[in-house]
Amino acid sequence: MFGIYLKRELSRRKKAALVIAMGLALGIALVITVNSVSAGMNQAQDKVLKSLYGLGTDMTVTKAQSAPKAGSSQGPSFKFGATSSSSSSQSSDRVNTQGGQVLASSLVTKVGSQKGVSAAVGALTLNVTKVDGSFTQGKAKSSTTSGSSQQQGGPGGGTASGSTGAPQVQGGGANFNVNSYSVAGIDVTDQTLGPLSTSKITTGKTFTTAQTNAKVAVVSKSYAKTKKYQVGSTFKISSTKFTVIGIATPNSSESTIDVYVPLKQAQTLGDSKNKVTTIYVKATDSKQISAVKSTIQKNISGTTVTTSADLASTVSGSLSTASNLATSVGKWLSIAVLIAAFLVAALLTSSAVSRRVREFGTLKALGWPSRKVTRQVVGESMVNGLIGGGLGIALGLAAAYTVTAISPKLTAQLGSTGGGQGGPGGGQGGGPGQQATQNTLEIALNAPVSLTTIALAVGLAVTGGLIAGAMGGWRASRMRPADALRSVS
Template identity: 65%
Template sequence: MFFTYLRRELRRRRKAALVVASGLALGIALVIVVNSVSAGMTQAQGKVLESLYGLGTDMTVTKAAAPPGEGDTVRRPRFQFDAKDGDDDAEQSQDIVMVQGFETLAASTVAQVGKQDGVADAVGGLNVRVMKVNGKFKRGEFEQEPGQEGKPGGPAGGEVRGEVQGGGADFDVNSYSVYGTDVAHQGLGPLTSSKVTSGRTFKASETSAEVAVVDSAYAKEQKLSVGKALTISGTKFTIIGLATADSGDAAANVYLPLAQAQTLAEAKDKVTTVYVKATDSQQIDSVKATIQKNISGTTVTTSADLADTVSGSLSTASDLASGVGKWLSIVVLVAAFLVAGLLTSSAVSRRVREFGTLKALGWKSRRVTGQVAGEALVNGLIGGALGIGIGLAGAWAITAFSPTLTAQLAGGAGGADGGPRAVMGGGGPGGPAQSASEALDIALTAPVSLTTIGLAVALAVTGGLIAGGFGGWRASRLRPADALRRVE
């Protein structure tokens, strides 16, 4: 009887049911879209951090920045070329290999960090920048003015007028980033954010081997390939693999075994960054506090700290989604609930004769209330189904068009300020592709999780119950006498 009457009433009042369901559907669809966009923002931000930190890294440890006026003098690149007699056109070439941007830590710090409570793994890395200058000098030639040919020079013959023509210098400067990776522990660090697409990665036994993995974009630019040699400061490294960054921007141009990078940069037993993975992602803050307390002179930066420095359109869109978007969806949803409740209550007032007659026939108030609540709940479920459909369509459209957002990390290029950007050495190991003056382009997606779908269903049921509560309360107050007074 309940379902038969329910089906007949919903069919008889299709327009009213559609209005209530549509209002709920719009509110639920907006909630789905906002939640999916927020999830997409989180994923996009995660890609930015992974391109710098590496996959699975929860925090990094670097040496604390020295107060202004203290510490060693900033090292500046200095190129010196030998004069070669009798060969003016001789090629001149020199590499300067420097630790990137900030002070180093002793390699023993990696083991110290690994022993701290809450640390699952710790791996050291060395960020290095190579500046290569090559070219040649050309001596100019003295040319006499017209009419001066054959005129003897010197005090006796008088002054010979003319000028030096040609000559000068032609040098090419190439700067690129190098990351020294612990080949025996490749589970952490920036190299994990890239996938080897040609050749192979390092073997655990190649701790001191003269081999290199090169970023595919840099290899294309420099016409490098697997099997070719890359010469750095006189040492030839065989390219064993090409790596493509997952986010489109590589952490470094060249990856070398840690020992080789330390030798090139004259930083034996030194590292610039310790990459840390926590045993529990919910306890990262406590692990950070433990490391800072037990290992003095270090700066610990978590992925959350770095996320706070992300700027650009990604940050703006994220703020809109988490702020304006969520509040807007809440307001629309509340309005939809209220409208559904008021429409249901209004519909009950137009059915006074019907409900009064049913009571006169023996229906109890709770049965009438249940009937109204059932109708409202079905309206809510219909609205939920429509809302999920509209929300999924909206999320699919966002993913299909994939609007591009830019992300930029704050901090100076030198990394001397010790801020989060300095963790990667001021651009690096990311180098020019991730310098402070350039931004990362991230394609926005809008993934819809089962949790979001579950939330939509819960909202649909809630909306139906709220509307049913309004209508049921109104129906429970009706008396059979009200129906008799309306009989014409």
């Protein structure tokens, strides 16, 4: 009886039911859209942090760059040997550590022994500036002036018909190219942490644990494309010849490291024996990262401990702006629209009940108790709410799919959280005296919809139906059979 009556009443009042359902649907669709876009913002921010700093781990330990000493030379210098040939090719590499002051390798073990630390590995980041080209030697030529002039010679001097001027150098010059790239020395015995952990080898192979001091390298996909490197290609850094054994593709966005070599080789290139610039740390419990950070800072003075939360606070650009809008304006707008949708549904249901005075009065006269009348109204409202929920989920999924299909581009800028940020591509520049750089990436925004968001939408639909049904049912339960008789004209 309940089902038959419910179906008949909803079919009789299609327009009113559709208006209530659409009101709820719009509010639910907006909630789904805002939640999916916010989730996309969080994913984009994670991509920025991982790709710019290689922070696939929980935190990094670095040391701030010290101020340069007065009178010290800060500019890059290159020395070329002079030769007597008219054309001579020259090449020189300048290798400096990048990302703050170097740390003793022994600190890696000390950090790894701290309470709450699961693992710790060291890495050395270098900046290589390569200058190569050639000089062309000029040629000295003398010029002769015409005309006669008197010259006082020896006894019986005479007259000269011409004279030779001072020699002048003509031609010659120099043509040099400058190439700057980054090199990361990694601990090949544990590649789950450190700069290479956020990339995957797509061509060739990665390092083996036996290659701790081998002259082999893994290059990033973009750098390999620029230099036309393949597995088996060779190149030199400061006269040391390396063989490419693999090409790495970043898991997200673009890598800031061009070349990966074993840590010992990087220490030799950078003249930094038993030194590292960054210590990558993994905590035993991700919920205790703040406590582990405090422990390391307390027990190892002079170091800077940076977590992903610290880096997130430095993200700026359109990604940060959009994230703030989605978090604040978007969520408050969703709440406001939902409240309005619930109120409209409740008022429309209550208004519909007032127009059914004769119907409910007659049912009570026939013996229907108030609870049965209330149940009927609540049932109708629940069906309207579920229809609205279904429409809202469809609209929300369509909006999220549209955002993902369009993939609007957002820029993210991430500067240093302090002097000498040690993650790859971090705050300090490649050499002494350089200013802290600001890394910029372009991220395509997606809007993933999770099952939690769908469950939230269903819950909102049921809640909206219950609120509307409660108000309408309360009003219907107060009607008396006499009300039906008074409404008869």
